[in-house]
Amino acid sequence: METKLPPASTPTSPSSPGLSPVPPPDKVDGFSRRSLRRARPRRSHSSSQFRYQSNQQELTPLPLLKDVPASELHELLSRKLAQCGVMFDFLDCVADLKGKEVKRAALNELVECVGSTRGVLIDPVYPDIIRMISVNIFRTLPPSENPEFDPEEDEPNLEPSWPHLQLVYEFFLRFLESPDFQPSVAKRYVDQKFVLMLLELFDSEDPREREYLKTILHRVYGKFLGLRAYIRKQCSHIFLRFIYELEHFNGVAELLEILGSIINGFALPLKTEHKQFLVRVLIPLHSVKSLSVFHAQLAYCVVQFLEKDATLTEHVSTSAGRGGPTPAGDPGAAQILAKNLHPEGGMKGFDVYQRGVGRARLLEGCPVCVEGDGSCCPMSHPQVMFLGEMEEILDVIEPSQFVKIQEPLFKQVARCVSSPHFQVAERALYFWNNEYILSLIEDNCHTVLPAVFGTLYQVSKEHWNQTIVSLIYNVLKTFMEMNGKLFDELTASYKLEKQQ
Helix, strand or coil, X not given: XXXXXXXXXXXXXCCCCCCCCCCCCCCCCCCCCCCCCCCCCCCCXXXXXXXXXXXXXXXXXXXXXXXXXXXXXXXXXXXXHHHCCCCCCCCCCCCCHHHHHHHHHHHHHHHHHHHHCCCCCCCCHHHHHHHHHHHHHCCCCCCCCCCCCCCCCCCXXXXXXXXXXXXXXXXXXXXXXXXXXXXHHHCCCCCHHHHHHHHHHHHCCCHHHHHHHHHHHHHHHHHCHHHHHHHHHHHHHHHHHHHHHHCCCCCHHHHHHHHHHHHHCCCCCCCHHHHHHHHHHHCHHHHCCCHHHHHHHHHHHHHHHHHHCHHHHHHHHHHHHHHCCCCCCCCCHHHHHHHCCCCCCCCCHHHHHHCCCCCCCCCCCCHHHHHCCCCXXXXXXXXXXXXXXXXXXXXXXXXXXXXXXXHHHHHHHHHHHCCCCHHHHHHHHHHHHCHHHHHHHHHCHHHHHHHHHHHHHHHHHHCCCHHHHHXXXXXXXXXXXXXXXXXXXXXXXXXHHHHC
16 A cells, blocks of 8 residues: 655765675776866755745754653654654755754754664654655755766766755664564555655765665665565666666666676576566666766676576677677667677677777877877777676686687687777787686687687787787787697798788
C-alpha cells in the first residue's frame, strides 16, 4: 500500500561506508585534457530556493532526548522529527540563523539517538521518519548553470543547504543500519515511488550527495527484497536514457558502483535478464562521450559478468572493442552497438574513430603532428581505456575462450602498437608485461605471432618514440625465445614480401 510522500527538500553530502570497493580509474593518459574555454563564474543557484517555506513558525529548542523518561521518549522523538521537517533558505546566509541552529542541533541528536539507542524504532515512528526524510531530500533539481558542464574540468554546484542535508542523509543511513530496523514495517513507506524519487536524486551535481545516495540505495537494495528487481529495472532505464537521449546524468559512476556489487552477488547460472542487461546496457555505455568519468566502474561490472559466465567473453570482447572508442556523436555508433553487427566480427570502433571524429595534437616529438595539422592523432584516451579494459578481461579469461578471440584481438592490438600516439602504443605493448596474458600468448603462439609480427617489425624501424621502439624490441625478443623457428620463418617471409 503506497503512502503519499510530502513535497521535497534540499541536499547535502556523504561518507559512504560499506560498499564493495570499485577500483578508481587509473589515469594512464598523462596528457593534459583541459579545454581552452574559460570556466564560467558560478552563481549561487540551488534547489534550496525552490523549497524554502515562507511564513513558517519559529523553531524553539525542545528538551534533549536523553533527559526525558522512557515513557515520553517517543512523543518527543516525533516532535523533533516534525521540527526537522521545517525548511530554511540557505541562499540567505543570515536569515533564520536561530531556526537553522535549532534544526541542526535536533538533527544531530536524532543521528546520535537512532545510532546508539535500542528500542527507539517502534512502528508508530516509521511514518514520521520517512516523512521527515522525504521533505528534506526530495526536490526538483535545478538545471545546470553550465550547459557545457564537464565533470572532469568544471567545479560542480554544491548544495547550500548541505549543513542540514548531510545530517538528514546520515540519519537515513543509520536508520537503515540500525539493529532495530524492521523492513516489514518500513516497506509500507519505502515503496517503488520512494525508490524512483531516490534514483532521480543521483543527477545532483553535488558529489557529496551522490556518495551518500550510493550507500543508501545499496542498503535499500539489501534490506528490501521486493524492490530489488524494480531497482535494477529503473537503473537500466536511467542508463538507456543516458545513452540514447540525454547524454548527461551526473550519477552514472555511482549507480555502476552499486551494480558492480549487485552483479557480484548474482546466483549461477545467470538469468536471461542479467545477460540482457550486459548486452543491451553495459556494452552500449562504452559509446558515450563522457566514458572516462565512469569507465573504471563500467569495466568492473563487465569483468564481474565474465567471472560469473566465461561464455560471455567472446561477445563482450568484440562488442566492447567496436563500441569502446566510438564517440556517441558518431551517427552510426548507436546502431553498431544496438544491432551488434560487424560482418568480420572484428573491432571496428578504431576505424570509425580515426576517420574523423575530432583532432588532437600530440605533445612535442611527433614528427607528423608538429609539422602538420594534427590529423594523424585522433583522441587517444578512449583507445587507452579500451586497452585497459581488455587487459582486465584477459586477466580472468578462460584459455578456451581466449582461443575464440585471439586473432581479431591481437590484430587490433597490433594496430594500436602502430599508433603515432605513443601512449596508445605503450599501453598495447604492456600486454606483454602481464604474466597470465603472456602464458596465453605462449600457448597460442602460432596464431598470435603471425597476427602481430609484421606490424611489430615495421614499427620497430619507423616509430618516432624511442621508448616504443625499445618496448617492441623486448616483445620481439620474447617471441624469439618462445618459438625461434616460427620467428625465423616470419622474419624471412616479411623480408621477402618487402623485396617484391
